[in-house]
Amino acid sequence: MRGPLSPSSCRSSSPSLMIPAPNEEDMKEILLIDDEPGIRLTFSRILEKEGYRVETAANFAEAKESLSTSCPDVVISDIILPGASGIEILKMIKEHSPDIPVIMITGEPNIDTAIESVRQGAYDYLSKPINRQQLCGAVARAMEKKWLVDEHKRLEAETLRYQRELEDKVRERTRALEELNAFINNVIESISSGLITLDLSGKITMVNTRALEFLHGENKSEIIGQRYDQLFPQDLAQAVGRVIQEADFSRSHEFELGERTIGYNVSPLLDNEQKIRGNVIIMRDISEKKRLERELIQSEKLATLGLLAGKISHEMRNPLFGILGYAELLESKYPQEEELRQIISQALRLKKMTSDLLMISKPKPPLITSVDLNAILRETLDFLREVTGQIKYHEVIQKYHPNLPLIQGDKEQIKQMFTNLIINASQAMKDQPAERSILTVGTGMAEEGRLVLAYVQDTGCGIADQDLERIFDPFYTTKGEEGTGLGMAVIREIVNKHHGQIKIESRIGEGTRVSVLLPVVG
Ligand SMILES: Nc1ncnc2c1ncn2[C@@H]1O[C@H](COP(=O)(O)OP(=O)(O)OP(=O)(O)O)[C@@H](O)[C@H]1O
Ligand SMILES: [Mg+2]
Known part of the structure; x- marks a missing residue:
């Protein structure tokens, strides 16, 4: 940032690649409007010596022309001009470029013109004859005022830019946070288990849709904020309470919910500093797993039983065939004996059972x-x-x-x-x-x-x-x-x-x- 530079320090500012003069751009510019060529010449010389670039105009039309092509830092204008007066010029400048300070000068000091000039927004008012010191002093003050106005504007623009940048950053961060939030939500909703978080007082702080089916809840909002021990089935609430109290977090637990078996884990909910802030409960329906386990046990039992039965059947076959053979022999001798027929029928039943058992426990490869x-x-x-x-x-x-x-x-x-x-x-x-x-x-x-x-x-x-x-x-x-x-x-x-x-x-x-x-x- 540069202060209200004296014109000489303007010239020593950083070199510019602009042609023709490297520091030409930084020179402060003055538009001097006076119908007297002598004044124009004298004032121009004084001001140029001070390091300003001076444009001159002899009347309203020339002034207007000059203002349409350049934007001076300060305007000095005589009040009495041929055609339109200096007050008209002042009005025009205030209308189009209100930030340019205008110094009015006059040969006839007159309180009305001075008041009118100030009313129209003139920055300063000088009466002829004007010496070098008065002129340079008024111009330096006007330049300082212009610099302050410019600087104020620049700072305002910069503040606005920073504000916009900040707003953009906040928007960007908010969007990133929203995306992250949505992602975490999707993950939580997509897992096949019910997920519930509790705060240290046991209040439910978060719950996914899957968890609702274990809690018989319709929607999440009616569950969040409630205490788990008032919401969970009593057995489960007591069991969870025990797990939390005993910090028994490493094991999975089970409970029966109607016809279903629910498996659940309780873990501590840690914050960034590893401090416990509550608990996470994960629940899943393990009825199917339990059923398969039961079936496995059953089929293992049956397999053992089958082996045993197979062995017994095998051992029984020879004596059984013996009994059957002798019974049939006896039957051919005593065909009227009902008891013999009963023996044969029961022995045949046993024979079928042993061969069925052998088929199941020790099946022969098919022929x-x-x-x-x-x-x-x-x-x-x-x-x-x-x-x-x-x-x-x-x-x-x-x-x-x-x-x-x-x-x-x-x-x-x-x-x-x-x-x-x-x-x-x-x-x-x-x-x-x-x-x-x-x-x-x-x-x-x-x-x-x-x-x-x-x-x-x-x-x-x-x-x-x-x-x-x-x-x-x-x-x-x-x-x-x-x-x-x-x-x-x-x-x-x-x-x-x-x-x-x-x-x-x-x-x-x-x-x-x-x-x-x-x-x-x-
Ligand atoms: N067609 C069927 N209609 C109704 N129940 C049947 C039928 N087939 C099998 N079952 C049922 O399945 C059971 C087991 O049949 P399975 O044939 O294994 O033994 P079982 O007929 O009782 O005795 P066995 O060893 O003499 O055949 C039967 O007791 C019966 O309850
Ligand atoms: Mg049968």
């Missing part, structure tokens, strides 16, 4: 050949109807696919599978009136010819949804003494060995359809 499902299904059905007589009371519908491709499989195992299915279907209808007991067996194609399917359908009691999974568990039976609960487990084993799938459609009181899908290419 693969090309097999025709239509033929096996028909044979099995005929055998059960005619030879064993197990399904003789029902109407049977058969719908075989005419061009069913052969598949690669173990004929005996597939026969076993159909036997179990048909017997289950027939047992499911045993309490139905005979005319409503319809057994339908059939075959078909699925998945654009990649699979063949065989199904056994009944109009029996049906299976409840919640029991559908369990019917494959070994020893699961609803038939009491009549069943061993191994039939479906054997079917699943056989289907797995053949890389197939089982589909069950069932309605309580209406019936069941079990479909087995096997790959065409084994």
